[in-house]
Amino acid sequence: MAKKVSFSNENLSIEEIAYYKQDLERAIKLYYKSYNDYEKFYTYSMDNINEEKALRLQELELNTIFMLLSSIEALFRIDFNIRVNQKFKDELSREFRNIYKIKQSKISLEEDILNIWQIHFGEFKLIVSEYKSALHYRHWLTHGRYWEPKLGRKYDFDSIYILADSIINNLPLKEVA
Numbered sequence: 001m002a003k004k005v006s007f008s009n010e011n012l013s014i015e016e017i018a019y020y021k022q023d024l025e026r027a028i029k030l031y032y033k034s035y036n037d038y039e040k041f042y043t044y045s046m047d048n049i050n051e052e053k054a055l056r057l058q059e060l061e062l063n064t065i066f067m068l069l070s071s072i073e074a075l076f077r078i079d080f081n082i083r084v085n086q087k088f089k090d091e092l093s094r095e096f097r098n099i100y101k102i103k104q105s106k107i108s109l110e111e112d113i114l115n116i117w118q119i120h121f122g123e124f125k126l127i128v129s130e131y132k133s134a135l136h137y138r139h140w141l142t143h144g145r146y147w148e149p150k151l152g153r154k155y156d157f158d159s160i161y162i163l164a165d166s167i168i169n170n171l172p173l174k175e176v177a
Contacts, residue, residue, distance in 0.1 A: 005081045007081075007176050009176070011071055011074040012067065014068055014071060014072075014161060014168065017067045017068055017071060018064075020064065020067075021064040021157060025060060028053060028056050028057055028060065032052070032053040061156065061157050062141060064157055065138075065141070065155060065156070065160050066138060066141045066142070068157070068160045068161060068164050069134055069137070069138040069160060069164075070138070071164065072131060072163075072164050072167055072168075073109055073135075075167070075168070076109060076113050076114065076117075077109065077113070078173075078174070078175065078176060079173040079174045079175075080096055080107065080113050082174040082175075083096045083097075084096050084100050088174075092117070092120040095116050095119075095120065096113075096116065099112050099116065109135070110132055110135060114128050114131065114132050121171070124171055127166050127167055127171070128167075128171075131167060133151070133152070134163060136149065136151055137149065137151055137155045
């Protein structure tokens, strides 16, 4: 049996992440709109102010994309742990237990959990595949963005949110009771 993981319950829902992004976008826009109130901006031109605001909004976009992708990883890992520990009898749960016996705490999200989902739920293969592709973007974000990523597509908050929502609403993920 898998070592029981103590769930923190600190993972954010995708809705909470969207509200967080929305609140911070408004705060950033308000901050740069009231540039006369801050000594920092005394030497800035309007172009400098607008450029800096755009940079802050772009960083917020990247950070919240990272949060969404990580939030979905948490859901898959929670599902994995629940299936292993509660010994469900379905094929997915059985295969999770088998892989856990071999790898213990070295379970790979992509190679183990997601690949097994694709095998046992072929109807969700495309959604899981899209998430796996988006994880390459997350790896780029996580490791400091020092190389030019070859992703095959552009990612933005909305596209990742739609993907996350699709995963949550379509895959039979087990949740903490």
